[in-house]
Amino acid sequence: MKVLKSGLDGAALLVQLRGWAEAEGFSQIGVADVDLGSAEAGLLAWLSNGFHGAMDYMAAHGLKRARPAELVPGTVRVITARMDYLPRATPEGWQAIEWQRLARPADAAVSIYARGRDYHKVLRNRLQHVADKLAAAVGPFGHRVFTDSAPVLEVELASRSGIGWRGKHTLTLHREAGSMFFLGEIYVDLPLPVTAPAQAHCGSCTACLEVCPTQAIVAPYRLDARRCISYLTIEHDGAIPVELRAAIGNRIYGCDDCQLVCPWNKYARRATLPDFDPRAPLGRATLLELWRWDEAEFLHRTEGSAIRRIGHARWRRNLAVAMGNALRAGVDDGLRAALVAAREGASELLREHIDWALGQG
Structure with a gap:
């Protein structure tokens, strides 16, 4: 584990991180601890039920998904990031427009997130830019960037770091941004201060x-x-x-x-980048x-x-x-x-x- 340079304040560094991330088009930054032990039972039950279908890699990785320090040795924190993806010109009442498309059988319905540039490429590059800024501030450190590209419990990490809570549909939800966003992570060996987890707000809605x-x-x-x-x-x-x-x-x-x-x-936010x-x-x-x-x-x-x-x-x-x-x-x-x-x-x-x-x- 790296130690923050003498004189570096963790809270102040987190403020800087958020600024660097915002400049790259991210909407929110959090920091999670790597102890996801309480999520292991649910992951094992999901796999044992065969709910992963033909995604054999999920079973092959097993509990490594819930153990960040095994996936990337030396990891002590996970920086989590949110990037909104509703296209910039999305009009008010966009949900009704999408329902209307689904009601026209001859029209093709493509998921909103996939109508623009591949988010893997967008987030990965921009997360790396954030990591580079962090390295310039604290010196070289161990890290690895992920965007839906490895055995990472993204929603669990997002929930624990305050990005949002796990909705009943299993996606991450934020009270001021809905769920129309991508998640990305930077596994780091820096003891950054963790951010508070999000509270669930689905209530009785089904x-x-x-x-x-x-x-x-x-x-x-x-x-x-x-x-x-x-x-x-x-x-x-x-x-x-x-x-x-x-x-x-x-x-x-x-x-x-x-x-x-x-x-x-209804609170979903428009992207700041033209990529989407x-x-x-x-x-x-x-x-x-x-x-x-x-x-x-x-x-x-x-x-x-x-x-x-x-x-x-x-x-x-x-x-x-x-x-x-x-x-x-x-x-x-x-x-x-x-x-x-x-x-x-x-x-x-x-x-x-x-x-x-x-x-x-």
């Missing part, structure tokens, strides 16, 4: 549990990823379970329903428009986007399901003809989803 299209939130604070539309359309690389396809509707990458319905998101502004046409595309992308266009259109990592094949699989749901709703708009035209040259996996889609209307 709106997120009730609205989930696939009932993936099986209990308050408990998510079965195998049923979650975000998992199915992003992490899952096989066939989407037939019994869940209808509930996916026109969601082709991620799902925002539990956040759209959350009362706290939506790229054309992801904020307004139709299913047919996106279906027409060949792999080259998909790669070009999603360059620098989080969407690119699912690949063209999975993208088409998701679109086929949404197109089938549109056909069932009585909307064609050229969807059937497009599916039929693509069937012959499709992979076995895609063909199965196309055949399902064609059978829906």
